[in-house]
Amino acid sequence: MSRLLGVYAAAVYAFLHLPLIILGVFSFNASRFTVWEGFSLRWYRAALENPQLLEACWNSLLVAAAATLLATALGTLCAYGLWKRRSAPIEAGLYVSLVTPEVVMGISLLAFYQWLFRYFDVRLGMHTVVLAHVTFCLAYVVLVVLARLRTLEPALEEAAMDLGATEWQAFRRVTLPLAGPGIAAAALLCFALSFDDYVITSLVAGVDSETLPMVIYAMARRGVSPVVNAVSTAIVFGLGVFILLAERLRRA
Amino acid sequence: MSRLRSWFLAPAGLWIAFFVAAPLGVVAAYSLLTRGTYGGLSEPWTLENYLRLADPLYLKILARSFWIAGLTTLLCLILGFPLALFLARSGERKHLYLALVILPFWTSYLVRTYAWMFLLRDTGLVNTLLIEAGWLERPLALLYNDGAVILGLVHGHLPYMVLPLFATLERLDRSLVEAAGDLGAPPRETFFRVVVPLARPGIAAGSLLVFIPCLGAFLTPDLLGGGKTVMIGNLIQNQFTAARDWPFGAAASLALMVLVMLMLGLLLRRGGERFL
């Protein structure tokens, strides 16, 4: 039974990973076709020489960093509030944002921005993308942090207040450090979600805010190109290193 | 009693009001307007956009989306359940194995979709290998069909299924399984009569997390389906671009939202696991 389970799990892992591994391997192929013609870095060079790609990569990093920061902060506070006592309207709002299909969320935000633009002199751009990303990340942060808070003993905060800490000090000195792993996990999740998003971003992006997924999408639309393989592999690798580093830092 | 709590909830509450509720309100308003001559919005206010949704054509697309999303969910469950069970029982190396499930989730969804395009096209790796092995003479049409769409969706959403399942199964007391075995239940029976019923909250949560995004998916059917498949997501997106019919797109969006919320409500009422 457990033997069989292991084999099955291995097969599912293969299904999950093989496509990406193959993609990675072929990014080092000298040929642009699926025939192996030897090791080459030409597609990486091509990617590095593409200023649009580099700019988009930078934009993506900026957006993801800003969205992660904001969403994690807001979401953590919100999770704390909900942990203390439930709040039906806020939970309903979070559920709505959690189950809104991406297209619908993107379009509703675009429509909202356009409505707002009639009254304020604002333009689509980096900030509209960041705001949108925070919006779809928020519910996930609350979800993850709240799950972590639920594993904590409620008496810990009482103990802190009992020992002379104010409510804020109890949060700052006890709950926040204890929720740390959950917050870190939520931040990583935010970063990944934001860095990955195409559908919503493409709808609310404006001048100066072309992100990496948008460029990859445009490239994929123009056909399978080894440059995309190279960029994708670099992203996978880069994010992998990022996660490892984050994990290290957390452990240390 | 807690003033801090109110301060903490306020920013997120305002954010939700501003960026979730208000946009949906704008969409709701749009859905009641009329399309202008060349697109755009104009008066009069009307319910016509909602009436148009009752068209058998759109119901058919809805049914099709349900079918594809449902099949994807089922496949994710079939692939994901044993994996989650394996994870829950893998003891020491649990974290490593878990990381291996999450890792592809960290890579761009677009990249994963693209990887399938790379593998499945006529001159892709699968066909190339099969031909070189002499099993095929002409490449199989693997790309641009419902199968490819479902494959892409399953690959993209599997972690959403595995994680909640794992969370439930991990909590599931091992001794219960042993007790069932002790009472003379064969492994198969233990699985279906003890493990599966106890894992129901996880199954419900995972299914929801897979089903809802799949229902509204539009990238995957677009890229892997070759435009031959329309799901609700494509229909909605099309209204805002090619068709330039924002009011109708808005009505379709809201209808989809209501449907999804109803499903969620039903699930929560039936005692599914709360996410929050």
Added chain:
Amino acid sequence: MRRREFVVALPGLACRSGRPRLNVFNWSDYVAPETVPAFEAEFGVRVRYGTYESGEEMLAKVLSGNSGWDVVFPSNSLVEPMREQGLLAPLRHAWLPNLDNLEEGFRRPPWDPKLDWCVPYMWGGTGIACRREVTPPAGWASLWEERWRGRLTMLDDPAEVLGACLKKLGWSVNSTDPVELRRAGEEARAQKPLLRAYVNAEVRDQLVAGDVLAAQLWATTALQAMEETAELAFVWPAEGFPLYADNAVILRESGRVELAHRFIDYLLRPDVAVAVVKATKTATVNAKAKALLPERLRLNPVLYPPAEVLRRGEWFTALPAAAQRLRDRIWTEIRAA
């Protein structure tokens, strides 16, 4: 403290300023690599150059009147709708001395006869690209033949697909007649089982690789594929075919109208236009530039179809609301079939 500074600095980073700048939103692959940098160097400005894959995607963005873009490139059929919605700024011909370089026909195009709102940039038509190893199709009607099963693609665009069907039936690509549109829809549905997919530029590689035998395709994309392999041919369908032109327009929201004019005028320079044609393999509207093109391009029947072929072409126009809605519904029906 440092953390706080970082947060404050973030939005600032998004708008690093200095030199005046212009925001240009164009189709992907629609300028030469040096076009924009050369303009920046010559005028001492910065250009933010973004690209889009479909005209409707661009329109959805600029509809707000606050998109931030200055110059965009709508197809001829979108110029009228955009003007109608008040999105366009009127052009000042005084700032466009190079307008005289335009070919005769593009100085009075049907979609904007006095060039009050737009300057044509590039043009092209839709035909059939096919592999040389098969008997080339004579026209659209050949694309309903069984021999293509699974190795034929049509464009992922309602106007193009229904346009081809309408032409096959002998009607105008811009038909607004519900009966004609419905008949065209039936044709398209009859053809769907033969199709591999509805795709746009993606098909290029598949044509080159031989996965696809024939494809409804824009001449410019076909020519790009033909540059890569000699195994491809391009057919201008016998029944007639649609023509389109992409036009530079200045958005009303633009606060840099003069610089925008300078940019459009710059694109009208013969040397700039020649470089663009060489890089993109798209037909220019610029008569002086055309004269400067190497023979290989100037006499290429895919890029510049001969006059007797061109006569079969028909410009896309904007459809009235009812027809547009019907066309969209038929397109949805086709895809859902």
Added chain:
Amino acid sequence: MEPVLELRQVSKYYPGHEAVKELSFAVPRGALFSLVGPSGCGKTTTLRLVAGFEQPTAGDIYLNGVRINSLKPHQRNVSTVFQNYALFPHLTVRGNIEFGLRRRTAEAERRLRELIELVCLEGKENRRIWEISGGERQRVALARSLAVAPEVLLLDEPLSALDPKLRKQVRSELRSLQRRVGVTFVLVTHDQEEALSISDLIGVMNEGRLEQVGEPREVYERPRTRFVASFLGTVNWINGVGIRPEATRISRDRPPQAASIPATVRETVFLGNCIHVEAETGGGHVVVAEVGAQDGRFERGDRVYLWWEPADELRVSE
């Protein structure tokens, strides 16, 4: 002497549930006061009211004669040892103990050393909470609470998290610690033996009400209510009077000097230092008598006589 802690007519109502009803008692300075009662009797709520985690619906709480109803937990000079200790898992032993010592002064450092010594945790200051034993955790919790020099230390079931063998030992340590530091302890427990053995004063609670307050001996021997009598130990109720098993005499022969009741032995339970004999009277009552392990053997079915000294009768109000 003025009591350090006093509750006057304190009530706490939750929607649909009255947790504490008109509770009044006073705790003298330096005493070890135990609140004892079955689970759900409101004793933990009482503790939380004193600590400030809950607000009373009615009534007043005085600390050193000052009404503290409206003070927040961190403003009250009382400190709690929680049932599961609620030690901060992200801090070390030292970090936990010095949590309440606001400033890191030399004075604070000295106090910290003192406390660590007091609870015998020298050498374990830098251990993590999960690296120490249950008994040590309890001592950390005590030291942490004592660090803020509270007027009253509140202990919520301080021994329930320990395994039974350890409990007796820790219980006497707790008592001696209390004597040494001289801080007033208010302890909540459901274990009457624990309460009887270490307290100066015991308050017995039932269904939100305080049934009786007094010294351990007094409440055990002169319970005011039937509930108090039963809760603090086994009672044989015979014809309306209560007799503790240890006061119940049993013999094979009819005792000459007193009135006695004939009965039949139903079961004998060997408890090591004594034997419990369960005998059924003619009226169908089961009476338990405690006899020494050496005092004659009784077998099932033996016909016996039960009797007691009138002075041992418990007189309850109802």
